[in-house]
Amino acid sequence: MIKTYDLWINGEHTKPASGKYFDVLNPLDDSLYCKAAESNQTDINKAVDAAHACFSSYRKCLAKDREAMLTKAADLLERDREEFLEILIDEVGSPINKAQFEVTQTIGQLRAAAGSARRITGQTMPSDTPGRLSMSVRKPLGVVAAITPFNVPLLKAAKLVASPLATGNTVVLLTSEEAPAVSFRFAKLIEEAGFPAGSLNVVSGFGVDVGDFLTDHPLVKAVMFTGSSVVGKHISEICGRNMKPCVLELGGKSPYIVLADADLGLAVQNAIIGMFFYQGQACIASSRIIVEAAVYDQFVEMYSAAAKQLSMGDLHEMSTILGPIISPRQRNRVRTHIEDAVSKGATLITGGEWEGNRCQPTILTNVTEDMIVCRQETFGPVTSIYSVDNAEEALALANDTHYGLSGAIHTNDLNKALSLAHEVETGMIHINAPSVYDEPHVPFGGIGDSGFGREGVDVDIDALTQWKWITIQMPGYDQAH
Template sequence: MGDSTSVMGHWVNHSYAPASDGGVMESLNPLDDSVFAKVAEGTPEDIDKAVQAAHEAFGSYKDSSTNEREAWLCKAAELLEQRREEFIRLLMEEGGSTRKKATFETNKSISFIRAAVGMVRHVSGKTLPSDYPGRISMTWRSPRGVVAVITPFNVPLIKASRLCANALATGCTVVLLPSEEHPVISLKFAELLKDAGFPAGTINVVTGNGYNIGDSLTAHPLVKAVSFTGSTVVGKHIQKLCAEHNKHVTLELGGKNPLVIMNDANLQKAVEGAVRGIFMHQGQACVSSSRVYVHRDIYPKFVEIYAKVVSGLGMGDLDDPETIIGPIISDRQRQRVKRHIEDARDKGATIAAGGNWEGNRCAATVLLDVTSDMAAFREETFGPVVSVYPFDDFDDVMREANDTSYGLSAAIYTSDIELAMKYAKGIEAGMVHINSPSITDEAHVPFGGVGDSGFGREGTEADLEAFTELKWVTIQA
């Protein structure tokens, strides 16, 4: 965009509206911290207006026909495909995505909307046997009402497309609170849904700092379900609020995901999986493989190849398809990444690759000899930093892999299917991938984790339950 004078307002009832107090905040291009856009900085009053609009729209939208919702979702996918380049550029210029990542995210978002079309006719119940003669016993699903969707900076279009489309497919309406570091793309996505035919008030977006206005949204009495993606600390706070108000909540939080490479693994594929598993979007992904465990028999060879490949990862123009590493989103996050690297170096870790910076970009970094007293050992770095550990015994590596409060995604490379299944059963994670990277997702799968990685699951089937209430009905003949 690059216009530092105009201000984008909140999106409420199919039109832009300024903040109630006139507040404005800046969205920065993380490549050089220049002002990408100015948007309204929301207040609790703005949140209330958006929720009220969504609640009013729900009164009629819940009774919209399956044909209508299918048509609107199909049109939304079609429009996103037509406007693909616009959204790719937004991901690059507002969020620091490389073209490769931005293209992947946009294409994935199109598939998520198309998958939501199939949900429309699966908002259904079933007949049940009854203890009483002549009684017809049945269940049906009804949309919960207003859904609060809170999205992160790293995959804002993926999360908005999946969660908003799934909620709309069930007959719910939405208030979306995007990350303050990547708000414009959510406003443009809401505009796209208007153009697709969704009625006014069904999709609303309030921009602002979640620290200041998030509680006004999650605790609002008219919000009936909350879907949050973000940090574990904030997620636990939201979970407490939802518990106090008896709301359904889905949390997709952080990860410290293990990748295990056995001595019988295909080394080339394992290296490729370890590269993609951590360095996509410069490590800013909850499902990144930030811990890599390699059998000692192949550890020296793996490190040699891995460090060489990682050292060659492109840090050029974001438009270049060969560029893999883009900028870290904000100064606060850059300081976290720097602290983890410097702390590891000061305490004796070996830097096999990277460790240096070019502007706001951290080179892909491989740490060896990481010990438990280092921040990178347990904390989520959320940057292009990976720790590689040798191991001798499968049982030992299982204990090490499970030695974390997180439990989102895990992966293993091996030719032994029996061992792979033993790993899949024993690892404490919500998702396990055999001979493929931990950074994997599809529209219909139950996406989510355990422990500090989340609560509940996302996906077409999971969101049918998250966004609807199950009602039991009987008819006595």
């Protein structure tokens, strides 16, 4: 039976004001997976009002109680792991290994956020006035708008909801139109964990219709967004106009540097993970592989051989690496990038063909500036390999992009690796490891077109609270100075 999801507002299933529902398709075969409510401005107002009303009391919730509820949410997700795995497989085409990774990371995210509730601390400071106690405290902002993508919808829901709740804020979550079911299920988990009605509200629909209204809403005090650079820049303009803080985690064209002294077996293994995890639908995917000339031919041969072995089988099998591309629009983007590159002279080392809605792992060489794939994010299982003469050229090529999210460096010379790590212009860099990596407490994010600000339970405290300076003048002191 096909499920229908209403909006989740003020702790209740709420029908959309328009009465409209849209189809959510299983990307494996484009069959109908569920129907979800199509929200409009009336629904957004209702959700924001509920979050704002809840904030007046929730902001006073004790740290120990926020900690307990987030800990319980993690325990509930452990209990319901299999249900969430099935949603991720069927709704967004996650191979089981990716779905397992996402659920495990989400559990860690909830537990890390639980711990951060007790770390919202201020400070006392010396005063220039005798007898004056000077201190600073942190206060929650209010209603936070969280906007999540399709590729890791559960993990991003947890990232963009748990930290606001841990810091005393309330949330309106706008899901990706391609992945609403997992967010609605997550909202029920948050309710079962004990969070009050209105603390988390979930709306589904189309960002083009309601996204601006949500981010521009006067009662929304901060925006957390994960998605494309184009939309992120637009949100930044809205927030800047309203003097509203935002955290933007956007696209990437991540460099993967392999130097001549690298362990090529390890480099190939990590490049497979870094590029083809969730069929390349990751902002931190290794879409530009930069190899020192002395080992270029050998690397290309080893890497293409490994890519050809990747399974496109049953999504429930742990051996399956490549699942379907999420939507017809995204499939067309992937096809266009490949066809444009080949038509302009790129060499197709392997891949480029489709099996249903799945694209074979695709490796290109001889990619030039006039090709779309050279500069733009493909968001599919397509990578380009470049040859350079030395580490200096590798660095220059790695930095020749408007993006700056993640990256990787492979070499046995750790001194050289650390030097390059400081010089590669990305928010994150991994040495002798894949570019695809995350932990809940680290400052996750990028520079340039890859975003603004950082995610992570420690840095979230800064992003989601504001300082207030308080002084107390003790009686009996001469204030002259």
